[in-house]
Amino acid sequence: MVIKRKKGEVVFDIFNYLFLSLFCASTLYPFIFLLLVSLGVSGMHNSINPFKSINTANLSAYIHVIGNEYIIYGFISTLKRTLIGTPLTLIVSILTAYPLSKRNFPNRGFWTGFMVFTMFFNGGIVPNYLLIRSLGLIDKIWALVLPHLIATFTMIIMRNYFMSLPDSLEEAAKIDGANDFIILFMILVPICAPIIATVTLWTVVYHWNAWFDSMIYITSSKKQVLQVALRRIVLEGMQHTMEFQAEGDSFISPDTIKAAVVMVVSIPIIIAYPFAQKYFVKGIMMGSLKG
DSSP states (O other): OOOOOOHHHHHHHHHHHHHHHHHHHHHHHHHHHHHHHHTTOTTTTTOSOTTTTGGGOOSHHHHHHHHOHHHHHHHHHHHHHHHHHHHHHHHHHHHHHHHHTOTTSTTHHHHHHHHHHTTTOOOOHHHHHHHHHHTTOTTSTHHHHGGGSOOHHHHHHHHHHHHHSOHHHHHHHHHTTOOHHHIIIIIIHHHTHHHHHHHHHHHHHHHHHOOHHHHHHOOOGGGOOHHHHHHIIIIIOOHHHHTTOOTTOTTOOHHHHHHHHHHHHHHHHHHHHHHHHHHHHHHHHHHTSOO
16 A cells, blocks of 8 residues: 655655755765875865875875874773773673662662762862872873763663663562572673663773873873874874874875874774664663653
8 A cells, every 4th residue: 555645745855865965974074084184195185075186095194103102002001991991880880870770779869869969060180180199090090990980971871771671570580589689680781781882882982082081190101092192193293293204205294194093093983883883772762761
């Protein structure tokens, strides 16, 4: 059976697809432009046509960027921070969200409100620095991980997701003799794959892109994260980080090097996102249903 559509619906769909296509093009164009600049396509800096002279593309900038010690050390530090910080954040968030999702938890409203309060007010940079220094964490990876073990917003989302699960699951498990830890990690956590994948993606992106705390707490240049190296190259233009050009490679411009560094930093997250994208919408929707 063919349903005849109204003229207004057809016109709306046309404009909707047109708008979304233009929006998609507007987001892809800067990425394509930056990619071609990083490949050293001639005339890219003064041209609005990203496909002009594409036959001049080469990987020289990427070879120099990947071989630079600041990029290598930064990549290792960022990878270490992400691999340590993400699992710890997930564990702490789950252990905090699960009790707060229980209606019989003593003073649940007070503790939830207390944590929400921290979203709007904090001690500031100086007290945080004094705390990190007093704990002996200056120039250590833990200075970048421990202060961010839990994010209130993601904890609230996980709490709401736990609240959306039926109580019958826990009741049946308790009848079989399971304790709270078995119920949480063996029964509820596997069911919560969408919200866990969502929080994991948020945490990975945060740790991968963070730079300000590293600039404050990390004093050794070899322990700085990748984003600090990127910031020095793109914004500060420090000479020792711009020395990518070996003798005989003078055709590699600073803009090409900057674009290559941005691409090297961005590509890992772009590759990782599709694997968590299918859980993203479901996790957000389910985590926002109850308060």
